[in-house]
Amino acid sequence: MTYQTKRGLRGLLAAGAIAVAATMPLKAQAETNYNLALLSDFSGPYADIMPILAGGREAVFTWWNETRGKELGVTLNYKNYETRYDAAQVASLWPGIKSELDPIAVVGLGGPDVAALSERLPDDKIPMFMATAAYGFAWQPDSWIFNPRPTYSHESAGFVNWMREQRGGDDPLKVAILASEASPAYVDMAKGLELYAEQHPEVIDLVEVIYTEVQPTDLTAQMRRVVRAGAEALIIQTNTSIVVAAKRGLQANGANIPIMMSSHNGLPASGSALGGLDQLEGDFEAYGMAIAADEDTPARQFYETLVAKYGLEAPWNVVTAMGVSQGLFVVSVIDHAIEENGAEGLTGEMVREALFTKPITTEETHGFLPSLTFTPEAPFPLEGLKVNVGTVKDGKITIEATGADIPDVQKW
Amino acid sequence: MVYFINDIITGALIGLLYSLVAMGFVVIYRASKVFNFAQGELVIIGGFIVWFTTMQAGLSLWLSIPLSLVLAGLVGYAIERLFLTKLIGESVFSMVMVTVGLLILLRGLVLLLFGPAVRPFPIIFPLRPLFLGDMLIPMNLLLGGIITIVAAVGLSWFFNRTRSGLRMTAVAEDHVVASSMGISVKASIAFAWVLGAILSTIGAMIFLSGKSLTFLASDIGFAALPVALFAGLESIGGLILAGVIIGIIQSLTTNYLDPLIGGSLGSVVPYIIMLAILLIRPTGLFGWRTIERV
Numbered sequence: 001m002t003y004q005t006k007r008g009l010r011g012l013l014a015a016g017a018i019a020v021a022a023t024m025p026l027k028a029q030a031e032t033n034y035n036l037a038l039l040s041d042f043s044g045p046y047a048d049i050m051p052i053l054a055g056g057r058e059a060v061f062t063w064w065n066e067t068r069g070k071e072l073g074v075t076l077n078y079k080n081y082e083t084r085y086d087a088a089q090v091a092s093l094w095p096g097i098k099s100e101l102d103p104i105a106v107v108g109l110g111g112p113d114v115a116a117l118s119e120r121l122p123d124d125k126i127p128m129f130m131a132t133a134a135y136g137f138a139w140q141p142d143s144w145i146f147n148p149r150p151t152y153s154h155e156s157a158g159f160v161n162w163m164r165e166q167r168g169g170d171d172p173l174k175v176a177i178l179a180s181e182a183s184p185a186y187v188d189m190a191k192g193l194e195l196y197a198e199q200h201p202e203v204i205d206l207v208e209v210i211y212t213e214v215q216p217t218d219l220t221a222q223m224r225r226v227v228r229a230g231a232e233a234l235i236i237q238t239n240t241s242i243v244v245a246a247k248r249g250l251q252a253n254g255a256n257i258p259i260m261m262s263s264h265n266g267l268p269a270s271g272s273a274l275g276g277l278d279q280l281e282g283d284f285e286a287y288g289m290a291i292a293a294d295e296d297t298p299a300r301q302f303y304e305t306l307v308a309k310y311g312l313e314a315p316w317n318v319v320t321a322m323g324v325s326q327g328l329f330v331v332s333v334i335d336h337a338i339e340e341n342g343a344e345g346l347t348g349e350m351v352r353e354a355l356f357t358k359p360i361t362t363e364e365t366h367g368f369l370p371s372l373t374f375t376p377e378a379p380f381p382l383e384g385l386k387v388n389v390g391t392v393k394d395g396k397i398t399i400e401a402t403g404a405d406i407p408d409v410q411k412w
Numbered sequence: 413m414v415y416f417i418n419d420i421i422t423g424a425l426i427g428l429l430y431s432l433v434a435m436g437f438v439v440i441y442r443a444s445k446v447f448n449f450a451q452g453e454l455v456i457i458g459g460f461i462v463w464f465t466t467m468q469a470g471l472s473l474w475l476s477i478p479l480s481l482v483l484a485g486l487v488g489y490a491i492e493r494l495f496l497t498k499l500i501g502e503s504v505f506s507m508v509m510v511t512v513g514l515l516i517l518l519r520g521l522v523l524l525l526f527g528p529a530v531r532p533f534p535i536i537f538p539l540r541p542l543f544l545g546d547m548l549i550p551m552n553l554l555l556g557g558i559i560t561i562v563a564a565v566g567l568s569w570f571f572n573r574t575r576s577g578l579r580m581t582a583v584a585e586d587h588v589v590a591s592s593m594g595i596s597v598k599a600s601i602a603f604a605w606v607l608g609a610i611l612s613t614i615g616a617m618i619f620l621s622g623k624s625l626t627f628l629a630s631d632i633g634f635a636a637l638p639v640a641l642f643a644g645l646e647s648i649g650g651l652i653l654a655g656v657i658i659g660i661i662q663s664l665t666t667n668y669l670d671p672l673i674g675g676s677l678g679s680v681v682p683y684i685i686m687l688a689i690l691l692i693r694p695t696g697l698f699g700w701r702t703i704e705r706v
Contacts, residue, residue: 043520045628047528181676194674211676215628217426217619217635220541220550221419221667240530244624252541252550273624275532 032343035101036061036078036330039113044085045239046110049264052314053131054080056323057107057330059312064331066310074343076334083112090116098124104348105129107330111185114138114145121145126348127355129333131326132264133287134380136188136412143379146355148329148369149288150380150406152237152262153192158387158406159260159286160193160204163233172205176231176257178222178246180238182214189237189262195412203407207231214238216245223249226257237262243270247279256282263287266318267390267397278395285318288406290368291390292321293399298367299324318390325368332360370403418547419667420660425553427659430682431651432560433615433636434643435567436608441645442571443580443604446496446507451612452633453518458484458613459533459625460526466534473536477617481610488609492602500597501587522627533620556618560652563611567648580604584646638686644699654697658682 038057042050061076069075081097083090090113097103106121106128108114113128114135121128121144133155134147149155164173175197179190190209197206207229210222223246226234234250234257236243243265250257259280261270266285271277285291290299303324306312314320337346337354359373370386385406390397433455440448448454461483465476495514499507537552571577583590583600591597619632639658643650666678689696 043523043528047523048530048626050528181679208671209674211670211674211679213631213635213679215623215626215631217429217632218422218550218553220548221422221663224415224548225667225671239628241624241626241628244532248539248622251539252548269530273530273532 031073031075032346033075033077034334034346035103036076036105036107037097037101037103038078038080038107039083039090039109040080041085041109042080042082044083046085046264049269049319050109052317052319053109053323053326055312055314056306056320056325057131057327058323059306059310059314060324060327060331063306063310064327068331068335072338072343074338076331078107083109085110085112087112087116094120098126104346104351105330105334107326108145111135111183115184118143118145124348125352127333127352129326129330131322131329133262134378135185136192137184138379139411140379141377143376144352145379146374147380148325148360148365148372150382150385151192151409152189153196153412154385154406154409155262155287155387156189156193156235156237156260157196157204157409158288158385158404159235159284159389160233161407162286162387162389162401162404163258163260163284164203167232170202172201172203174205174207174230174232176207176226176229176234177209178219178234178236178238178242179209179211180214180242181211183238186238187211192409192412193235196407196409199410200407212242212245215241219245219249220252221249223255224253227253227255231257233257234259236260236265238265240265240270240273244273247274259283261285263289263318263322267392268292268317269319271392276395277392277397280392281395282391284389284391284400286387286389287318288370288385288387289325290321291388291397291399291402292317293390293397295399297399302366302368321368325365328365328368329360329372332364335364336360414546418549419663421547421549422553423660423663424656425549425557425659426663427639427655427657428557428560428652429553429615429618429655430632430636430639430659431643431655432556432563432611432618433632434640434651434655435560435563435648436611436615437636437640438643438645438648438651439567439611440604440608441640442584442648444496444507444601445504445584446511447645448514448608449508449511450514450518450633451608451636452630453515453522454484454488454609454612455616455619455632456522456625456627456630457487457518458609459616459620459629460522461487461613462536462617463531463533463625464526467531473534476534477536481613484609484613485606488605488607489602491609492605496601496605497598500601519627519630528626531625533623533625536617536621539622552618552621559614559618560655563614564648564652567607571648576603635682638682638689641686642689642696644696646700647696647698650696650698658685661685 065075081093108128108130128145130147133149133152136151160173177190180186197204271280303316333355337351340354341350355374359371362371372381386403387406389401391400436451462480465471465480495510537555542549579595580600583597587597639655643654662678662681665681670678
């Protein structure tokens, strides 16, 4: 082939490409792609729940791309980054994530992500959205990290108030907390409720705060103290191993004090670690998110849609609910940002600003979350806070209370 | 007063559990002068073997316990053959570094083979505690304490009174000299690893009976470290006393000081004792004092 022929062929190909591009549908031409960085822990302490949580949030992005995204001409691309739930790992990955993806938002997992990125995200102008409850140490104004749920202490205070109402009478509810100094987040969970108990002795009589290891050797003696002090509830928001050890300690003492767990160490996870959900009969999980019970709720219906049409394979439980609610939180904010700024040229800063422009309604999150009104004063909504309570009845998880009020918890 | 005595007894029994895990450290150290940083991971491996034979394979405890101990011994043997046998005659430091690598490898293997889920561990010892009047003693710790004392007496006799045990001690002194005297260094070190893995598996059964199994349980290896250093890394009998002392101090701190300060001093106290011992008497209470002629 001569040089002239080659040149002619190249010209012909270029002309063909231009012609094909010109005849493409308008929508495909206008399609805009944005990237999301997903921080995940597939090999660290939360490796057991991560595949399910990841499945939940990814299914929501698929759903959004195929429904709302198609209408708007926007596709959300995402990539998981393995952090091992380690702040140092997150910090070292972050520059690479930025240069590779240039994300408009980060989808975070837990405390180490907050610790590693809270100082960097304001400079990089990228917001991070979490699935978990918030932390007292991150309760600062002008945050770039946002939680759809208030702090763990808000949630436990809401539960204590609800339980006291159920019990009746004017006496405060006698409560013990089991925590661990293995993580600042675990200590934070206890400190907030401690302050609330100090300021509201008419509501809570905090009999003891027990700090133990993440895999305790034996809690029989500690549980005996708690039983002797007449505790009516045990708050454990740390991990499943502590729930199991506390349960065994209570059983050894012939006592049955109801335990309140959170979402990440909730009834299914702790029940499975104990050998069966029936072992947690009468115990509770409480958090500001939909309870994954058998009842036919809007959240359950949306989950069924994700399973039927969008490839979700995770079972219906609290961890899946956490992943789905996080995904819905993220796409709702992005949706608001597109409404405000148009589909083109969206930045992380615009996404963050959209969070304050109007509330995310419970309908937008299909009942997974209550209506959320964010302000720049806190990384989580400060008003209209609610907690849902689930329990085990006849070996099944059932909804015990929906939308119980969370009291005003002061910053600690 | 009854509760105070009860806390002392429970503390002593927890200390004996630490002693049992520390025995794994000492057995390997006595045979090879190698400090095995992966001791906690051997506990996890042992735990997963017990879980697999009972909960997965569905074997009865009478069958699964001896089978698990045999399998754990084989794992210990395989570790020694694969990673340590080629380092005989090399510096002890390189062997110690291998155990650090082993720590990471075993954690990864557990994740790969068994997955990350938290699992219920079989109930090997009765859940119902022993009641002595107002005192309450957890059955797993009580029976575990008895097993630890029997194991310590047996191993002390083995190392001090039998030919094989004395050979292992000679190997620990110097690999080259032991070899030149016709002692099989490879066999001695392999036997120490088999023994270390079996002791770790027994420790896992006592520690995890009726509880949950995750790789977080490997932390018991670090909890046993102060006991091993307090006793002196060569003394098996000394582990019993060191374990009881550390266990009692930890229990009293957890039950009487922690509620006052609102923290977890009980978790830290064994390490404070360890640092104090290293400063005052680096060989531990019963460790061998080595005199070097220059």
